[in-house]
Amino acid sequence: MAEIHLKSLAHSYSDTPTGPDDYAIRHLDHVWEKGGAYALLGPSGCGKSTMLNIISGLLQPSEGDVLFDGKRVNELSPRDRNIAQVFQFPVIYDSMTVFQNLAFPLKNTGVPSSQIKAKVHEIAEILEIEGELHKKAKNLSADQKQKVSMGRGLVRGDVSAILFDEPLTVIDPQLKWKLRRKLKQIHEQFDITMVYVTHDQLEASTFADKIAVMYGGQIVQFGTPTELFEQPNHTFVGYFIGSPGMNLIEVQRCPRGVCFGSTVVPMSAHQVEVLQRVQSNNIRIGIRPEFIQASDVPADDTFEAEVLDLEDLGTYKIMTVKLDCETLKVRLTEDQQFEIGRQVQLSFPEKWLKLYVDEFLVEEKNQ
Amino acid sequence: MNKVPNNRAWWLVLPVFILVAFSALIPLMTVVNYSVQDIFGPGNAYYVGTEWFKEVLNDERLQDSLLRQFAFSGAVLAIQIPLGISVALMMPKSGIKASLCLILLAIPLLIPWNVVGTIWQIFGRGDIGLFGWGLNALGLDYNYTGNTVDAWLTVLLMDVWHWTPLVALLCYSGLRAIPEAFYQAAEIDRASRWAVFRYIQLPRLKSVLVIAVLLRFMDSFMIYTEPFVLTGGGPGSSTTFLSQTLTTMAIGQFDIGRAAAFSLIYFLIVLLVSWLFFTAITHLDKEK
Numbered sequence: 001m002a003e004i005h006l007k008s009l010a011h012s013y014s015d016t017p018t019g020p021d022d023y024a025i026r027h028l029d030h031v032w033e034k035g036g037a038y039a040l041l042g043p044s045g046c047g048k049s050t051m052l053n054i055i056s057g058l059l060q061p062s063e064g065d066v067l068f069d070g071k072r073v074n075e076l077s078p079r080d081r082n083i084a085q086v087f088q089f090p091v092i093y094d095s096m097t098v099f100q101n102l103a104f105p106l107k108n109t110g111v112p113s114s115q116i117k118a119k120v121h122e123i124a125e126i127l128e129i130e131g132e133l134h135k136k137a138k139n140l141s142a143d144q145k146q147k148v149s150m151g152r153g154l155v156r157g158d159v160s161a162i163l164f165d166e167p168l169t170v171i172d173p174q175l176k177w178k179l180r181r182k183l184k185q186i187h188e189q190f191d192i193t194m195v196y197v198t199h200d201q202l203e204a205s206t207f208a209d210k211i212a213v214m215y216g217g218q219i220v221q222f223g224t225p226t227e228l229f230e231q232p233n234h235t236f237v238g239y240f241i242g243s244p245g246m247n248l249i250e251v252q253r254c255p256r257g258v259c260f261g262s263t264v265v266p267m268s269a270h271q272v273e274v275l276q277r278v279q280s281n282n283i284r285i286g287i288r289p290e291f292i293q294a295s296d297v298p299a300d301d302t303f304e305a306e307v308l309d310l311e312d313l314g315t316y317k318i319m320t321v322k323l324d325c326e327t328l329k330v331r332l333t334e335d336q337q338f339e340i341g342r343q344v345q346l347s348f349p350e351k352w353l354k355l356y357v358d359e360f361l362v363e364e365k366n367q
Numbered sequence: 368m369n370k371v372p373n374n375r376a377w378w379l380v381l382p383v384f385i386l387v388a389f390s391a392l393i394p395l396m397t398v399v400n401y402s403v404q405d406i407f408g409p410g411n412a413y414y415v416g417t418e419w420f421k422e423v424l425n426d427e428r429l430q431d432s433l434l435r436q437f438a439f440s441g442a443v444l445a446i447q448i449p450l451g452i453s454v455a456l457m458m459p460k461s462g463i464k465a466s467l468c469l470i471l472l473a474i475p476l477l478i479p480w481n482v483v484g485t486i487w488q489i490f491g492r493g494d495i496g497l498f499g500w501g502l503n504a505l506g507l508d509y510n511y512t513g514n515t516v517d518a519w520l521t522v523l524l525m526d527v528w529h530w531t532p533l534v535a536l537l538c539y540s541g542l543r544a545i546p547e548a549f550y551q552a553a554e555i556d557r558a559s560r561w562a563v564f565r566y567i568q569l570p571r572l573k574s575v576l577v578i579a580v581l582l583r584f585m586d587s588f589m590i591y592t593e594p595f596v597l598t599g600g601g602p603g604s605s606t607t608f609l610s611q612t613l614t615t616m617a618i619g620q621f622d623i624g625r626a627a628a629f630s631l632i633y634f635l636i637v638l639l640v641s642w643l644f645f646t647a648i649t650h651l652d653k654e655k
Contacts, residue, residue, distance in 0.1 A: 058551050079557040091552040095570035104566070105556040152556060 261324030451534025484596025
């Protein structure tokens with residue numbers, strides 16, 4: 001186990017990067033603490049796998065340092081970093097049996113065979129592939145292969161960390177959930193640092209204590225699932241986390257607040273002050289569909305909008321409304337009734353209305 | 368989909384059947400025809416049954432030749448397969464260097480057999496050949512026309528030079544087909560270079576190795592032109608392989624009945640050994 005510190009890391013796959021677009025990872029600083037279960041969440045192509053390969057040593061970063069427990073390991077090979085990694089698509093050694101596959105990482109470092117046997121059986125039991133141990137690995141189904149692939153990462157009890165690169169992509173949803181629980185159990189049992197890459201927010205929040213959201217080669221927020229939901233640090237986090245994502249509206253500066261179209265949204269004194277200070281014109285406000293309050297009764301702080309669409313999703317409804325020139329999503333409970341084409345009154349509770357300048361959150365003053 | 372049985376569809380196989388008949392069956396049947404008759408002239412042939420076969424199998428000259436042939440093919444496989452794999456492993460993976468290596472490797476394969484024989488015939492000469500002259504200059508007593516061991520070594524060296532590139536090219540293509548993920552996984556699993564070869568590369572080379580072994584076995588078992596040009600089968604009959612013995616019998620001595628019987632046996636041996644190789648290798652991992 002180790003604390004993994006990524007220090008001003010940058011990576012480009014091009015030998016002669018000419019601009020920021022050539023970088024898969026841009027100037028990233030991050031610490032994965034010892035023994036944590038983390039998820040690395042982001043859309044495809046945001047640099048997640050690149051980062052994982054840099055941590056494991058399969059890839060040399062163009063710039064910056066990788067530190068394990070404070071020791072620089074940039075030049076060490078994966079074998080010397082003692083790190084396990086599970087890939088998106090199952091990699092199994094097809095000339096070997098399942099047992100031999102699981103034993104392979106241990107055999108390579110000369111672990112005595114009695115110990116190998118015990119450890120392999122232990123992991124096979126956890127992954128429920130005990131019955132397959134003596135089958136040829138190449139005859140297994142895709143999800144069993146992935147279990148074997150994962151098992152090879154898990155048999156090594158002494159690893160610095162286990163990295164999972166979207167390991168459940170090929171596995172069907174039922175089993176996915178079960179395997180995720182298993183991983184979590186293994187984490188609790190052995191207390192190994194685990195980093196789990198995924199583009200599925202549900203997967204991330206069920207597995208991890210803390211999630212790092214990656215966007216455009218940077219970690220834009222690192223926090224618990226609740227923090228990511230309630231306090232998105234970046235417009236991308238707002239948009240990516242939650243279903244549907246945060247409503248984001250481009251706005252202009254106005255006295256006492258911001259405006260779009262003919263709508264004026266008042267902001268707090270601190271926010272107004274910040275807005276006057278910054279130069280940028282890239283200003284947006286965001287509010288999650290869950291936090292918009294809808295009613296039939298107009299009040300001082302309500303805005304009138306038109307209902308465009310209603311989707312009933314069983315336990316809740318998603319209402320699409322048009323407020324001025326912007327379309328917003330509002331999440332309703334089952335018993336709230338509105339009609340398409342009618343007017344509805346919306347209010348944005350101050351606590352949940354976020355202000356973003358240059359895509360980053362303008363923090364409220366500490367209450 | 369509804370399948371309608373219609374036996375007239377068999378007619379569709381006819382073109383293939385005719386093709387196979389003309390390319391294989393009919394020529395083969397003429398050989399069979401000769402092998403069971405003693406022919407003195409047109410209209411003067413006598414049916415002799417299996418007499419030619421018995422005679423051929425008991426012919427010491429042919430038995431010796433067969434033994435030499437197996438020794439030669441065995442040596443060829445024992446040298447060329449491991450050497451070909453090693454060359455393929457050492458070749459660069461991509462870029463201009465890889466292309467250069469491929470071209471260099473392909474050159475021996477493009478040279479006609481009799482030219483290869485001629486090249487080595489001159490190359491190995493002690494007076495004007497670089498190889499022979501060089502060895503003699505180093506103080507080694509090398510003379511492939513007079514010394515059996517030297518003759519054998521030269522024939523083997525020539526074949527290795529001529530055909531190892533084929534094995535190397537086949538293996539190289541097999542190696543390139545292994546996804547990078549396997550090497551990454553092996554690196555993560557802390558596999559040694561040997562373990563990577565033994566458990567990742569070798570198993571994935573199996574199918575190309577089957578082809579390489581079969582091709583090299585069949586080709587080397589039927590070798591004719593190169594040793595014929597290089598040593599003429601000598602000294603004595605030490606490098607006279609099966610094809611040459613057969614040719615001498617069929618064309619030199621015009622002993623058609625025996626030659627035909629021997630051709631069939633020759634053909635069956637090639638077929639049998641190839642089948643054995645193929646079955647053995649493909650069944651290796653069928654248990655379980």
